């Protein structure tokens with residue numbers, strides 16, 4: 001049983017899965033459930049504290065899961081861990097670049113997120129192919 | 145198996161209407177009529193120039209079982225990524241500059257997608273699986289009316305049946 005903290009993501013994932021099967025009513029219901037579990041927001045949050053959490057995943061959790069996934073020969077876990085480790089590493093790098101340069105880093109550039117794997121890209125247009133999961137540019141959303 | 149049209153890809157009014165032996169593709173709703181669709185026929189699937197039709201599997205196999213410790217570890221990471229999403233949202237709301245807010249919203253969206261991927265690999269892959277059904281049962285008994293109503297609608301219908 002997942003803790004309440006995870007339920008928003010569990011349900012939004014099930015909503016996506018239902019949508020792919022074109023079960024639109026089911027997708028809508030899971031989306032509404034997801035919104036009903038917003039979780040508790042942490043009191044003091046800074047880019048620095050977020051960086052520390054992301055770094056912990058990169059340095060500790062992903063390597064541990066990689067080992068556990070290899071031992072269980074679980075291809076699904078290994079795929080998720082491989083993408084997640086790359087995406088998290090890129091998150092950490094983005095925080096570091098932004099911390100060093102501030103808003104100059106952004107200039108007129110846009111931020112895109114790959115909806116398939118979570119990879120964040122800073123540029124004028126999304127990449128033709130996601131460097132992490134190989135999804136085409138149409139899978140990138142623009143961050144408003 | 146029955147045919148299902150993805151209206152986001154369909155260019156409308158073309159070959160599936162002519163090739164279907166039963167007229168199941170010719171409806172007012174944009175959806176293919178699953179009751180008149182011939183099980184496994186797939187003529188329209190192969191004919192559609194937009195790759196807008198696929199066959200829907202009615203009975204999904206249970207996802208391959210994982211060692212419980214591995215599923216739990218993926219769920220623990222799902223929780224961490226969910227918490228990082230919320231941290232990023234708090235940063236976005238209190239951001240001193242529009243740039244910081246944008247960076248934080250990108251990080252929040254990215255964290256949610258990672259959390260969803262972990263949820264999938266923790267066993268909550270599709271609506272039609274034991275883990276999802278069991279979760280719906282628990283949600284229905286543990287929470288207030290709004291949540292219970294939706295959980296019961298999901299658990300009561302055919303939505304979660306394999």
Ligand code: SF4
Pocket residue numbers: 146147163164165166167168169176180181182184185186187188189
């Ligand atoms: S699969 Fe066959 S019967 Fe079903 S909608 Fe397509 S063409 Fe018609």
Ligand code: SF4
Pocket residue numbers: 149153154155156157158159160161191192193194195196197
């Ligand atoms: S053949 Fe494909 S593109 Fe044409 S109407 Fe049917 S679903 Fe739409």
